[in-house]
Amino acid sequence: MEGMAGQKSSLTWLVNIAALVLVVMWTIPTAGLFVSSFRDRDQISATGWWKSMTSSEQTGFVRTGTADDQTQDGDLYVLEGNVLGEGQSLVGWGTRSREPAAYKAGETAELDGAQLTVNEDGSYRLESTAPFEMRRGERIFVTTASPPHFTLSNYSRVLSAEGIGRAFMNTMTVTIPATIIPILIAAFAAYALAWMEFPGRALLTAAVVGLLVVPLQVALIPLLRLHNEIGIGKGYLGIWLAHTGFGLPLAIYLLRNYMAGLPREVIESARVDGATEFQIFRKIILPLSFPALASFAIFQFLWVWNDLLVATVFLGNTREQLVMTGVLRELMGSKGGEWEILATSAFISISVPLLVFFAMQKYLVRGLLAGSVKGG
Amino acid sequence: MDLFLLAVVTIAVGVLGCVAWFWGSNYILDTVFPPRGPNAGNNIRRAGMIRPWLFLGPAILFLGIYLVYPVLNSLWLSMRNASSSTFVGASNYNWLAGDAKFRESMINNFFWLLVVPALSTLFGLIAAQLTDRIRWGNIGKSLIFMPMAISFVGAGVIWKFIYEYREPGTEQIGLLNAIVQAFGGTPQTWLTIQPWNNFYLMIVLVWIQTGFAMVILSAALRGIPEETIEAAVLDGASPWQIFFKIKVPQIMGTIAVVWTTITIVVLKVFDIVFVMTNGQWGTQVLANLMYDWMFRGTPDYGRGSAIAIVLMILVLPIMIWNIRNVRKEMR
Numbered sequence: 001m002e003g004m005a006g007q008k009s010s011l012t013w014l015v016n017i018a019a020l021v022l023v024v025m026w027t028i029p030t031a032g033l034f035v036s037s038f039r040d041r042d043q044i045s046a047t048g049w050w051k052s053m054t055s056s057e058q059t060g061f062v063r064t065g066t067a068d069d070q071t072q073d074g075d076l077y078v079l080e081g082n083v084l085g086e087g088q089s090l091v092g093w094g095t096r097s098r099e100p101a102a103y104k105a106g107e108t109a110e111l112d113g114a115q116l117t118v119n120e121d122g123s124y125r126l127e128s129t130a131p132f133e134m135r136r137g138e139r140i141f142v143t144t145a146s147p148p149h150f151t152l153s154n155y156s157r158v159l160s161a162e163g164i165g166r167a168f169m170n171t172m173t174v175t176i177p178a179t180i181i182p183i184l185i186a187a188f189a190a191y192a193l194a195w196m197e198f199p200g201r202a203l204l205t206a207a208v209v210g211l212l213v214v215p216l217q218v219a220l221i222p223l224l225r226l227h228n229e230i231g232i233g234k235g236y237l238g239i240w241l242a243h244t245g246f247g248l249p250l251a252i253y254l255l256r257n258y259m260a261g262l263p264r265e266v267i268e269s270a271r272v273d274g275a276t277e278f279q280i281f282r283k284i285i286l287p288l289s290f291p292a293l294a295s296f297a298i299f300q301f302l303w304v305w306n307d308l309l310v311a312t313v314f315l316g317n318t319r320e321q322l323v324m325t326g327v328l329r330e331l332m333g334s335k336g337g338e339w340e341i342l343a344t345s346a347f348i349s350i351s352v353p354l355l356v357f358f359a360m361q362k363y364l365v366r367g368l369l370a371g372s373v374k375g376g
Numbered sequence: 377m378d379l380f381l382l383a384v385v386t387i388a389v390g391v392l393g394c395v396a397w398f399w400g401s402n403y404i405l406d407t408v409f410p411p412r413g414p415n416a417g418n419n420i421r422r423a424g425m426i427r428p429w430l431f432l433g434p435a436i437l438f439l440g441i442y443l444v445y446p447v448l449n450s451l452w453l454s455m456r457n458a459s460s461s462t463f464v465g466a467s468n469y470n471w472l473a474g475d476a477k478f479r480e481s482m483i484n485n486f487f488w489l490l491v492v493p494a495l496s497t498l499f500g501l502i503a504a505q506l507t508d509r510i511r512w513g514n515i516g517k518s519l520i521f522m523p524m525a526i527s528f529v530g531a532g533v534i535w536k537f538i539y540e541y542r543e544p545g546t547e548q549i550g551l552l553n554a555i556v557q558a559f560g561g562t563p564q565t566w567l568t569i570q571p572w573n574n575f576y577l578m579i580v581l582v583w584i585q586t587g588f589a590m591v592i593l594s595a596a597l598r599g600i601p602e603e604t605i606e607a608a609v610l611d612g613a614s615p616w617q618i619f620f621k622i623k624v625p626q627i628m629g630t631i632a633v634v635w636t637t638i639t640i641v642v643l644k645v646f647d648i649v650f651v652m653t654n655g656q657w658g659t660q661v662l663a664n665l666m667y668d669w670m671f672r673g674t675p676d677y678g679r680g681s682a683i684a685i686v687l688m689i690l691v692l693p694i695m696i697w698n699i700r701n702v703r704k705e706m707r
Contacts (some may be wrong), residue, residue, distance in 0.1 A: 205437075218684045
């Protein structure tokens with residue numbers, strides 16, 4: 001028995017480690033984007049984001065003052081200054097670009113007949129017995145270390161200059177009506193399918209299930225033509241209608257399943273008491289169906305917010321009309337190498353769905369289970 | 377601010393419109409056929425016949441215009457020329473059969489269909505089994521499930537950053553190339569290496585869909601009757617045997633559902649390819665090919681519709697299977 005217990009604990013360890021590896025693998029891609037959105041352009045292109053927590057080393061050079069800046073100190077002609085930028089510390093320095101860390105802080109080196117000393121605090125002193133005559137300063141090569149540094153400047157830049165702020169509003173404008181309206185329409189239809197007796201009910205339910213999987217692509221060209229013909233054209237009205245239509249099958253299916261599971265006695269007794277169907281729906285069914293309504297609302301919200309295809313087809317492609325996925329796509333084309341902009345924009349666009357996701361996860365899971373285990 | 381106002385007004389109009397329709401039509405019905413008086417019984421019966429259609433009306437209208445009509449119309453357009461002005465019979469389909477890009481898309485879609493549902497389900501199953509057995513399982517589940525909330529475009533950015541390439545020997549800022557270089561390999565421009573670049577794109581969708589598979593399969597695993605597992609333990613089955621011979625067979629039905637659901641997503645995959653490679657370097661897929669014919673240059677609605685119909689035909693078996701399942705359940 002003891003052997004078995006030992007085996008079991010080692011298995012628990014294994015399970016924990018395996019789960020940890022899996023979780024890390026699934027989280028790291030997003031984490032990379034998140035961290036990068038707080039780093040400035042130079043940092044992103046200098047080192048991988050995983051190194052952002054430790055201090056980073058850079059090499060570069062600083063020019064000393066010119067002949068005009070020299071002062072006299074007894075017999076010596078002197079040039080003084082500092083090689084360090086704000087927040088940097090000195091790792092080493094040198095007089096040639098090949099060896100930017102040949103000397104340590106406090107050491108002295110020969111530079112074109114003058115003596116150069118660079119101190120720990122970055123201050124340097126170039127002294128010579130003969131007066132300096134150079135027009136351009138001498139180059140001091142330095143290797144510096146910067147502590148971890150994060151900035152919010154990407155966010156302020158992206159929100160104002162790159163059109164993300166505007167796109168955020170556009171996305172909101174598309175998403176909220178496109179989430180609320182299908183719920184209302186679907187709730188009534190679902191109630192009829194679940195609790196009213198009429199010929200063709202089974203057929204209609206089957207049709208809804210069938211329409212669940214119709215590829216959006218099939219609808220694009222006909223609807224674009226239809227919208228143009230009846231004068232809706234490209235705009236918010238068109239995209240609201242389109243999203244409502246595309247979201248309805250799932251909405252009706254989810255709500256019907258949920259409503260069909262409500263206790264029959266409650267509805268029957270209300271009918272006996274003389275309540276009209278409309279009253280039953282409004283006072284009994286709707287409040288009881290709240291979890292299912294919430295589930296679908298989250299689905300539809302995430303789907304509309306994250307959608308690119310419907311927005312590109314039914315909304316225009318000008319800067320004023322683009323939704324966030326559209327802007328992001330455009331940035332990927334035009335600013336492919338500017339990761340600070342891409343990362344920040346992407347993170348802004350996924351932050352709202354992530355918030356909704358973490359806040360309402362319970363309903364999302366419930367909706368998924370109701371929507372697929374039964375066969376959808 | 378105008379935009380905000382527009383949205384608020386739309387919500388108000390939409391909601392009020394719906395309420396007005398449902399309430400108003402019901403009111404009229406009850407006035408025309410009052411459920412009291414001499415003909416009460418007859419009236420209730422007649423109203424009962426009409427009322428479901430009042431409830432269903434708007435939904436049927438929307439489904440009809442936005443889903444049923446487009447399918448039929450696409451079929452019709454696919455047999456007409458680029459501007460839909462003349463009938464051309466099957467010539468768009470003939471063109472498809474001979475088009476190299478279409479063949480490439482079909483082959484790629486086939487591999488997507490093979491790889492993504494399989495890997496997502498496999499990883500989902502593993503994740504479900506692991507997270508169900510540990511104390512911090514719920515947090516783990518949340519984190520694996522999280523990519524589900526991220527848009528395909530966002531995921532495209534995230535993964536393009538991982539595949540980012542810098543000259544060999546210099547500091548790599550893409551995670552994958554950094555790992556490759558750390559182990560002494562040469563950094564690659566992953567998204568241009570045929571045919572493996574398709575696989576690197578598929579990974580993105582696997583990353584997104586695994587959480588979905590995990591959530592559904594985890595619920596199914598927990599639904600397995602305890603007795604079957606206890607009996608297996610008493611018979612001396614190892615954890616592996618319990619998992620593969622007792623648990624997995626019992627959730628086969630759920631695995632099939634997860635598989636088909638992901639299959640549908642894969643068939644329609646568009647955004648990931650669109651933003652990461654745009655079908656270059658041999659990564660074209662059907663949905664993106666269709667978008668190309670629909671929007672790039674002069675739109676060709678005939679060919680675009682023909683590709684859409686091909687997608688529809690590919691979805692058809694799953695549609696029929698779903699309808700059958702639901703009908704079985706309703707009986």
